[in-house]
Amino acid sequence: MSIRVVVADDQELARSGIAMILDAQPDITVVAEAEDGAAAIEAVRRHEPDIALVDVRMPNVDGIEATKIICATTATKALVLTTFDNDDYVYGALHAGASGFLLKDTRRDDLVHAVRVVCAGESLLAPTVTRRLIDDVVRRNARPPVSPRGLEALTGREREILALLGRGMSNAEIAAELVVSEHTVKSHVSNVLAKLGxxxxxxxxxCAYESGLVQPGS
Known part of the structure; x- marks a missing residue:
């Protein structure tokens, strides 16, 4: 089954180039292109894609606001793509509900991989911003999404899984660390997300950092 994608970027050459790269993949289909945030929202509502690939800086409705509306009102996952390696854009995109953040200098293979990863239900950040994001979010946020007491809802294994997620490990890496199958890890991750909301x-x-389960720099 093909992954359906809407590509939103106000620069026609960039938009067309991204669409061409994705459409060339046997398992990805670009169902629409949009030149601004308003058009992106409309395209998502009309075509109901799996992924909306959204540029940050666009006229009328910017990419962050478009991402917020898309994530709040549809089942489409948002992957934010921008030329700007700027913390505020990262925070805005993630708080708006984006499942991934990539820079436009990302290699085409990494772009394709990101679309597949996000569609599969995982999240993805450009490696250059991941550590800074975590450290800064921990410092800035006054209200953590889950208190330490909230972790009591988790089993011992689920707390262990959350700690490994906090260290930035993938399902495959967690499976190798715990000597279990990736399917088992995926099930535990789903339980952690559901229990903690x-x-x-x-x-x-x-959450792993803000609850104190993992310490910055660990």
């Missing part, structure tokens, strides 16, 4: 792995990472 978290949207995705990125929120789980932040």
């Amino acid at each position: 978290l949207r995705d792995r990125i929120q789980a990472v932040i």
